Amino acid sequence: MKGRGWAGKSGAGIGILFACVSTWVLAESTLASAAGDPSAELNTAVTHAGFAAKYDAMKEITLHLHHALNCLVGPQDKRFDAAAGNPCQGQGDGYLPDQKAAKGESSNQYYEAWWAAQIAAQALASDNMGAAKAAARIVNMVLDNAAKSK
DSSP states (O other): OOOOTTTTTTTHHHHHHHHHHHHHHHHHHHHHHHHTOHHHHHHHHHHHHHHHHHOOSHHHHHHHHHHHHHHHHOTTSTTOOGGGOOTTTTTOSOHHHHHHHHHOSOSHHHHHHHHHHHHHHHHHTOOOHHHHHHHHHHHHHHHHHHHHTO
16 A cells, blocks of 8 residues: 555645645735734724723723723833733734834824823812813713714
């Protein structure tokens, strides 16, 4: 009996190898496109601002406001709080720096996000739950509008 090698009678080994390589290539291209697309960071910031607006406890409100702010400003900004976590890790360097690099500062979308970052940072400096929750609602609305105005 002659050996069939690693490919086997039906070429199953080649099929498995092809599937593995295809999966790896797809995963790499997805990561590369996400890192170059500021809208992924903006959408994540919208989501977390929405979470912050729905909570009734200061701990959760500030946690998700931090997440939204971290996604907007990125790890190089002084307002970034690594201890709060970064749900945008791997998506880019922060929406504002990535958007500025891609399209400059002249778009309404950029400035809406810039103002949302200011509001979030100010709310995080407060210890007033009502103010923080109201700020979270405003940040969510402004970012949602920015995300829709592509």
